[in-house]
Amino acid sequence: MPVPADSDSPLITFDNVTKRFGSTTVLDDLCFSVRPGRHVTLIGPSGSGKTTILRLLMTLETPDSGTIQVNGDRLFPAAERERREARKKIGMVFQQFNLFPNMSVLRNITEAPVRVLGLSPDEAEARAKELLDLVGLADRTDAKPAQLSGGQQQRVAIARALAMRPQVLLLDEVTSALDPELVAGVLDVLRDIATTTDITMLCVTHEMNFARDISDEVMMFDSGKVIESGPPEKIFAEPSHERTREFLGAVL
Numbered sequence: 001m002p003v004p005a006d007s008d009s010p011l012i013t014f015d016n017v018t019k020r021f022g023s024t025t026v027l028d029d030l031c032f033s034v035r036p037g038r039h040v041t042l043i044g045p046s047g048s049g050k051t052t053i054l055r056l057l058m059t060l061e062t063p064d065s066g067t068i069q070v071n072g073d074r075l076f077p078a079a080e081r082e083r084r085e086a087r088k089k090i091g092m093v094f095q096q097f098n099l100f101p102n103m104s105v106l107r108n109i110t111e112a113p114v115r116v117l118g119l120s121p122d123e124a125e126a127r128a129k130e131l132l133d134l135v136g137l138a139d140r141t142d143a144k145p146a147q148l149s150g151g152q153q154q155r156v157a158i159a160r161a162l163a164m165r166p167q168v169l170l171l172d173e174v175t176s177a178l179d180p181e182l183v184a185g186v187l188d189v190l191r192d193i194a195t196t197t198d199i200t201m202l203c204v205t206h207e208m209n210f211a212r213d214i215s216d217e218v219m220m221f222d223s224g225k226v227i228e229s230g231p232p233e234k235i236f237a238e239p240s241h242e243r244t245r246e247f248l249g250a251v252l
């Protein structure tokens with residue numbers, strides 16, 4: 001039976017998760033959990049497995065062993081039906097915006113809620129308009145993605161992820177593909193979502209100021225494990241692990 005989320009029971013749990021690509025062990029008996037409503041940033045050197053963690057939660061990858069649960073439903077190992085239930089609670093925004101180029105902005109957002117959640121087109125459209133307002137694009141409903149800047153496209157992608165009413169929002173280097181002048185607008189939208197909603201966020205970013213602003217917790221990964229975690233003021237100011245000091249020394 002799924003356990004209802006409350007502030008004491010974790011929303012996301014990784015128990016002894018191992019993931020290999022060929023002979024490379026990317027996640028090594030990894031254990032961590034995230035409580036509902038928390039905003040957690042994953043940091044660590046390139047190749048330390050941060051994106052793989054998000055992709056496992058999206059069921060885009062399969063672990064070699066271990067258990068992953070979301071709100072008491074198993075993602076892995078799980079029967080297909082249970083996995084689908086768990087998967088529905090998760091939305092992701094990718095580095096590349098991945099919008100449907102031939103659909104309008106509005107249709108990009110309403111498509112999945114109608115098809116997957118069974119919302120009526122009117123309900124989906126009303127929700128999409130609220131979300132476009134939230135991301136500052138209420139006047140661009142009829143535009144095609146190619147008519148928007150990269151920052152605007154990424155804001156549509158954020159609205160599209162939220163339209164599925166996920167409990168967890170995964171953000172994978174969402175500003176890395178943007179021109180520098182467009183980064184702030186996207187980060188402002190995410191700051192707003194972090195402060196005005198109760199959504200749980202797992203974020204991979206190289207924007208350390210953003211991580212400092214929105215995170216309740218920063219987890220430092222190295223060699224497939226969490227080597228330290230804590231509030232951003234602790235991790236950024238007084239990291240206790242030598243590898244964290246080295247990493248932050250290179251990126252800050």
Ligand SMILES: Nc1ncnc2c1ncn2[C@@H]1O[C@H](COP(=O)(O)OP(=O)(O)OP(=O)(O)O)[C@@H](O)[C@H]1O
Binds near residue numbers: 026044046051
């Ligand atoms: N589909 C795949 N096939 C083979 N190797 C992969 C695959 N996906 C990831 N890897 C490897 O797994 C390791 C971890 O990759 P991952 O993208 O999770 O790291 P990361 O910490 O997010 O790195 P970065 O900060 O550079 O994005 C890397 O060595 C990568 O090359």
